Amino acid sequence: MESSxxxxxxxxxxxxxxxxxxSEMTPDYLRELKHTLIVSxxxxxxxxxxxxLAARKAPSVNAFMTGIAIIQDELAHAHIAYHILEELGESxxxxxxxxxxxxxxxxxAFDVPLExxxxxxxxxxxxxxxxxxxxxxxxxxxxxxxxxxxxxxVMAEENFHLRNGRxxxxxxxxxxxxxxxxxxxxxxxxxxxxxxxxxxxDNLKQHSAQLDYRLKGLTNDQLRPQWLSTxxxxxxxxxxxxxxxxxxSHYVLDYPFPSTFDAEAKRWDFNDPCTWDDVLSRWRARxxxxxxxxxxxxxxxxxFLPQRGREISLQQRIWSALAQIDDPEMPINLVDLGVVYGxxxxxxxVRVRLTFTAMGCPASDMIIGDIRERLLAEPGVDEVAxxxxxxxxxxxxxxxxxxxEALRAWGLSV
Amino acid sequence: MxxxxxxxxxxxxxxxxxxxxxxxxxxxxxxxxPDDELAMAYARATYDEERWVEMMxxxxxxxxxxxxxxxxxx
Numbered sequence: 471m472e473s474s475x476x477x478x479x480x481x482x483x484x485x486x487x488x489x490x491x492x493s494e495m496t497p498d499y500l501r502e503l504k505h506t507l508i509v510s511x512x513x514x515x516x517x518x519x520x521x522x523l524a525a526r527k528a529p530s531v532n533a534f535m536t537g538i539a540i541i542q543d544e545l546a547h548a549h550i551a552y553h554i555l556e557e558l559g560e561s562x563x564x565x566x567x568x569x570x571x572x573x574x575x576x577x578x579a580f581d582v583p584l585e586x587x588x589x590x591x592x593x594x595x596x597x598x599x600x601x602x603x604x605x606x607x608x609x610x611x612x613x614x615x616x617x618x619x620x621x622x623x624v625m626a627e628e629n630f631h632l633r634n635g636r637x638x639x640x641x642x643x644x645x646x647x648x649x650x651x652x653x654x655x656x657x658x659x660x661x662x663x664x665x666x667x668x669x670x671x672d673n674l675k676q677h678s679a680q681l682d683y684r685l686k687g688l689t690n691d692q693l694r695p696q697w698l699s700t701x702x703x704x705x706x707x708x709x710x711x712x713x714x715x716x717x718x719s720h721y722v723l724d725y726p727f728p729s730t731f732d733a734e735a736k737r738w739d740f741n742d743p744c745t746w747d748d749v750l751s752r753w754r755a756r757x758x759x760x761x762x763x764x765x766x767x768x769x770x771x772x773x774f775l776p777q778r779g780r781e782i783s784l785q786q787r788i789w790s791a792l793a794q795i796d797d798p799e800m801p802i803n804l805v806d807l808g809v810v811y812g813x814x815x816x817x818x819x820v821r822v823r824l825t826f827t828a829m830g831c832p833a834s835d836m837i838i839g840d841i842r843e844r845l846l847a848e849p850g851v852d853e854v855a856x857x858x859x860x861x862x863x864x865x866x867x868x869x870x871x872x873x874x875e876a877l878r879a880w881g882l883s884v
Numbered sequence: 885m886x887x888x889x890x891x892x893x894x895x896x897x898x899x900x901x902x903x904x905x906x907x908x909x910x911x912x913x914x915x916x917x918p919d920d921e922l923a924m925a926y927a928r929a930t931y932d933e934e935r936w937v938e939m940m941x942x943x944x945x946x947x948x949x950x951x952x953x954x955x956x957x958x
Contacts, residue, residue, distance in 0.1 A: 546932075
């Protein structure tokens with residue numbers, strides 16, 4: 471069954487058709503799709519707090535409202551990516567509110583704070599241009615139908631952000647004096663960070679499954695020049711210097727790529743070239759404001775929880791109790807494994823809808839026993855009823871991101 | 885498909901809209917909410933990219949699928 475399914479899948483992909491549901495996908499395709507969506511959702515989401523911290527410095531109420539409208543767009547774009555992930559079996563709440571800040575997958579640039587209106591509009595002109603290149607490519611090429619259609623809205627709105635960035639940059643530059651100097655300083659540190667946005671050069675990159683699966687169409691070395699060919703002429707047209715120039719039909723960087731960046735001082739040292747390993751370890755360590763940005767939305771969620779009153783607290787306690795029960799054979803709890811399909815309260819009886827990873831699973835009696843024992847220990851619970859269900863069947867796509875990471879750390883490839 | 889939210893039972897709604905009287909309704913996205921009222925608010929706030937002449941939401945559970953992509957060709 472697996473092989474005929476994957477032959478049909480290869481056929482769809484080769485004919486340039488769109489994939490529409492999980493049942494048509496191979497597990498590898500599903501994994502790459504989810505990974506690509508997480509990067510996209512995380513990038514849109516983190517831009518909201520990053521832009522918000524700067525929008526508060528807007529020079530007028532009108533400008534502030536433009537900033538807020540852009541932030542609202544970014545949240546809606548994040549919603550599109552996370553909702554698709556949800557339809558693919560991930561928990562949206564777990565992805566947004568329960569991940570460690572360092573586990574978010576967005577470009578390093580957002581970890582360096584935007585501290586003024588000028589820096590915000592430069593971000594609109596350069597970061598959103600990078601988003602426009604990357605998402606435009608996905609919008610054109612993506613083989614997953616729901617995402618391709620969802621990006622129609624995203625592309626229209628990114629274009630508006632870009633225009634806001636360009637209009638304001640032009641206006642600030644024309645004002646001259648200290649305002650223009652501030653604009654130049656912002657471009658000086660933000661330009662090379664956006665060049666980095668496109669990732670490693672192709673010759674250092676491992677083979678990309680995203681290209682094979684048509685999740686995107688262009689490589690890093692094709693997208694980077696696309697960005698340069700829009701940003702470099704624009705900056706020249708408003709009298710702002712960038713460390714790149716045109717040679718015949720292409721654009722060349724005027725500094726060693728990569729170079730060393732001092733995030734606290736927002737300063738590049740072009741006399742100190744570094745290796746891509748250095749850059750990768752800077753990215754991995756995340757930047758100065760990573761935890762703060764993520765806390766901006768995670769903290770309000772955790773404050774919101776206790777206010778919700780008692781009627782939900784037992785339900786919540788049951789879920790956390792279930793999350794404390796490990797699968798007898800692997801270091802993963804039942805909730806992260808995705809075998810708990812539902813919890814219902816009927817008076818003092820808890821009804822759990824449960825599946826197993828395979829029929830005739832030898833550990834099933836042990837798991838049922840563990841659940842009963844653990845839930846009966848919860849105050850307010852007198853009886854535990856467990857309904858074992860096989861529809862929908864369990865698949866590895868039901869595991870949470872944390873669950874998958876736990877199994878990977880244990881040495882299982884998932 | 886049920887979705888997990890901490891506070892409530894929620895359901896998914898498909899969002900349909902059109903820009904002009906001439907064009908047909910099309911699906912513009914989806915929202916997940918505990919009730920119709922909130923689902924309407926989410927749909928309005930999330931899919932505000934156009935000045936729609938018409939917008940509606942339909943609980944996904946109410947949609948009856950006759951066949952899915954791939955099934956008719958098989």
